[in-house]
Amino acid sequence: MARINVETFFQKLLPRTKRNLQYGMVDDRVFVQKEHKCPTCSNPVETDQLKENAFVCYHCNHHFRISAPERLRLLADNGEYQEFSGGLSSLNPLDFPDYEERFSAAKEKSGLDEAVKTVVCKIGGRETVVIVMSFQFMGGSMGSVVGEKITRAVLLAAQRGLPCVLFTASGGARMQEGIYSLMQMAKTSHAIALLERTRMPLIVVLTDPTTGGVTASFAMLGDITLAEPEALIGFAGPRVIEGTIKQKLPEGFQKSEFLQEKGFVDRVVPRKDLKKTLTFLIDAHIAIRGGKK
């Protein structure tokens, strides 16, 4: 069998495009559910104050789950970004009962259109592809649209030679899409294999919660893996494991800190330090390659 130069082969698959990107989209809505009590310390919290504090409890440092628009407002320079592939919409390939109804209900309840948003924005002055999942939309589950959007975003980073930052928040595969949702694990992972050949960094930030098929695919494939404090991160959910072993799980099992201790997370980073950390990491990977600010 003929030998090939794989490095250049995969480079050739990804020709660069030269369409100009536009910024200027700022989404100022608040999606955090109106919780008046912190789930960790039970102290009363005010939504406005939470918003000012990056949705971190100002009593006990509990990190509230936030959705894509809130995340982007915290992360992107001036809160500005350009969304792409926003128009993709789900089908019901298995004719699964109630899927359409549940999907519409999720749209209405969350104010979002899917469990992932893919954008280009600037972080610390550098153009970056950012992928953000929202647990608020059907548990952040991955169906065909989520898989396709993540794949396109990763390939866009490869084509344009941009760094890629990926925020995970998901209960796993979208079961209503059956085998198609399982295939998204391989699809997104293959896209990352192609990005790898371009030597552009993929920085994954694991947020609460990240489990199932999402953890067992792109969530664990970053060059750098960060995690927010106290986030639940695992393959099987805690209840499934307790059901298998018939005993209670130890304190802190499957939390970010546990994964750092076990060697699967590079670093646990509090939300307030995240932008600074990401800016440094992107700089460190791009500047060495001679990128301009």
Added chain:
Amino acid sequence: MTQRELQKKIRELKNLAAHHKLDIHEDLSRIASKIEGSESIDVTPWQRVELARHPNRPTTLEYIEKISDEYLELFGDRVFGDDPAMVGGIARIGGVAFTFIGHQKGKNMKENLRRNYGMAQPEGYRKALRLAYQAEKFGRPIITFVDTMGAFPGISSEERGISEAIARNLKEFSVLKTPIITTVIGEGGSGGAIGIAVADRVFMLENAVYSVISPEGCASILLRDAKKAQLAAGLMKMTARDLLSFGIIDGIVAEPPAGAHTDLSFVAARLKENILTHYKALSSKKLETVLKERSRRWLSFGEFYDPEEKEESFFKKFLPWGS
């Protein structure tokens, strides 16, 4: 009259009888039993799940023994240990050396305890990847057999990074520089299955099932009733025929009417023939072409509506292989 027409006639008769409250059940059963053994008999999805999980269903090692002229099993992931739930090694078939990898279930209680019912842990997936890299280095094609309820959901598994192990396999197998052929021989359960199922060609045995979650899991989570597993088995569209119609798999390997366990030699012969045919087809292509087609295959999975691109897909626009 073809089988399909015959089946249709029987269903019509049944409906007619039910409508007129006639008792012709016995006659119908007699007719049905006469065409038993023909392959278009209606087997329900749940019956296939039961056949796929049958305690006597042939396992990976049995097929490897039958298919290969010589086989040498290799052990260990070189990091932590050996996982008996995942087996692999080097085999010779005729003049070609292959690397085999597969989940391994036990056939009795004792063996199942040792093999953890075919539920592999991180070291199993890492062993699979080690053998795959070895195959790539020496230009051996890889044959994988999928037969697992899923990866093991336990403390040890999580501690040693089952997610990372599966994720890495997905990424690495998708660009491995050697042909890969996968067959789901029994249960294809979720991430644990796809962890060794990223390939150039994917097949299923006739009574194998392949899904994102077990019918029991689907029933308890989506239907909110664990007892509705039989219903869920149908809704999940997890049979070989379903997956072939979706274009997820490339073909179905026939089994005897009562299941693979009734005639191992028959199934092994079919399996071998199928593997060799497709290995020949793949090896006659340039490796570059094989990799390109694998890339296109895995990027193409998904059903969605795209208002901007209309007929033309995103990948067609950007990637040179599209047109």
